[in-house]
């Protein structure tokens with residue numbers, strides 16, 4: 001009996017302006033259609049080496065231990081924490097949004113102790129608070145989020161990283177939404193472990209998590225008294241597959257590696273500095289346009305990330321209805337708020353290949369129409385003029 005109940009895949013055409021995934025470059029789509037080879041095929045080993053070199057370039061690092069973990073950004077987060085922490089260890093975790101909170105959850109599941117350094121959602125972490133936590137002593141690592149995607153806050157890293165080093169603690173950096181959209185200078189900042197996700201400013205599909213670790217971090221893993229709690233994310237074994245030994249651990253997601261390699265190749269061709277500048281200019285243009293509509297942004301101007309902007313929903317406006325209208329009328333996806341800002345904010349992404357001027361124009365225009373339908377007076381003309389002025393200023 002044949003079963004024809006299921007139609008062909010036909011999702012709607014979208015413009016992806018949420019905080020990932022993003023619209024893919026056609027070259028990345030073509031890479032996904034490349035024939036699958038074996039995960040130990042000599043040709044695939046070259047492809048892995050290229051991918052690893054390109055990940056090093058993205059993180060501005062020479063770290064030997066640099067891999068793409070199978071899984072999304074959260075798998076990168078869990079990889080760093082589960083390999084560096086053992087039960088009973090102490091970790092300082094900086095929390096000013098949903099992703100810092102997720103780290104606390106993982107630290108607790110490991111059976112380690114999280115000393116939480118908090119800042120209100122929408123604010124940066126104060127290095128003085130990190131130092132106070134480090135003074136409690138015996139801290140193995142400090143974990144922080146570079147760009148908190150739940151609020152759009154861009155956290156300065158260097159001062160906190162220097163403090164951690166002064167107290168002989170490792171630094172773990174969440175660069176999931178920042179990598180490829182803003183400088184993530186792992187070696188220069190002396191970050192010991194950093195992770196990202198393939199689907200944000202790198203513009204590959206979701207499914208791989210670039211991870212890099214310093215020699216200091218590797219040594220800490222080498223000194224473990226217990227096995228890494230997760231078999232799947234155990235870097236001591238993964239390292240043997242990405243390294244010379246090419247020892248089988250789990251089957252690499254071949255097509256995803258193809259896609260990530262192509263996405264990284266596109267980014268390297270553009271040039272990392274050019275890419276950061278594109279995100280900064282277009283992010284500032286979008287933000288100027290939103291403010292010209294009278295909207296209020298959650299992150300303060302001096303700590304506002306360019307690749308994701310969290311916007312307060314004005315009084316009397318139905319948050320979800322606006323998103324529904326954008327999707328139905330323009331195929332435009334933006335995201336709602338997370339955690340404390342659920343129902344009270346929109347999050348608009350300008351990440352990787354989605355970070356384009358035409359998308360800024362579409363978003364400001366479509367949003368002004370949707371807001372007027374909600375009785376909120378917003379002028380697309382003024383928004384576009386402000387966006388263009390901001391663009392000219394950068």
Ligand SMILES: *Cc1c(COP(=O)(O)O)cnc(C)c1O
Pocket residue numbers: 019020072073074075077099145147148149174175176177197206
């Ligand atoms: C998206 C994101 C994550 C989680 O990544 P997933 O790919 O959704 O698992 C973690 N941290 C930050 C800052 C993020 O933006």
